[in-house]
Amino acid sequence: MAGAVLASSVVLTAAPSAAAAGCTSPKLKIWYDSDQYGSYLKAWFETNSGCTARVLNLRGQIFCDVGKVYDKRAKGRAPIETEMKTLPPKSKCKKFVAKGVVNYYVGEDFEDMWTWKYGDYPA
Numbered sequence: 001m002a003g004a005v006l007a008s009s010v011v012l013t014a015a016p017s018a019a020a021a022g023c024t025s026p027k028l029k030i031w032y033d034s035d036q037y038g039s040y041l042k043a044w045f046e047t048n049s050g051c052t053a054r055v056l057n058l059r060g061q062i063f064c065d066v067g068k069v070y071d072k073r074a075k076g077r078a079p080i081e082t083e084m085k086t087l088p089p090k091s092k093c094k095k096f097v098a099k100g101v102v103n104y105y106v107g108e109d110f111e112d113m114w115t116w117k118y119g120d121y122p123a
Contacts, residue, residue, distance in 0.1 A: 017108060023051035023078060025110040026058060026100035028122050031084075038089070041118065043070055045100045046081035053078050054105040061100075064093030090118040098122060 031042045045060030055075050060082050062070035072082035087093060098114045114122035 017106060022048055023053045023102075023104055023108075023110075024048060025112040026060065026102045028060065028098050028100055028112070028114050029081075030116075030122060032119075040089075041087045042084050043087055043098070044082050044084040045072070045074075047078040047102060049079050051078035055080055056103040056105050058082060058102045059100070060098065062087065062096055062098045064088065064096045066092050069093065070098075094118050096122075 026045050026047060029044050029046060033040045033042060043060075043062060045058060047055060047058060055078050058074045058080060060070060060072055061068060064087070066088060069087050070085050072085065074080045074082045087096070095117050096115065099111070100113075101109065101111045103109045116122045
């Protein structure tokens with residue numbers, strides 16, 4: 001039995017890795033919206049849509065010229081996402097740096113970082 005350990009006549013199977021379960025780095029999502037009052041940039045973080053592992057912690061942080069403007073967490077069974085939040089306007093934040101971290105219960109952690117200018121999309 002591959003991936004199994006025999007202990008006291010009981011077979012224990014190893015938990016699949018997060019990557020094997022379709023779970024890897026967090027995803028940063030942004031959405032530019034507008035109405036009669038102006039335009040807005042909204043952001044949130046999520047796990048892969050195909051991921052079904054248990055998430056110990058999904059955390060997203062976004063920084064700009066004025067400091068930290070987003071810091072949200074979520075946990076539970078994937079797919080999950082953090083709360084969507086409207087970021088400061090272009091007059092206050094011209095450039096952004098974001099960091100996303102996801103910790104899975106199977107002991108694997110993934111991290112990613114993005115940068116972008118207001119009006120563009122993260123790269």
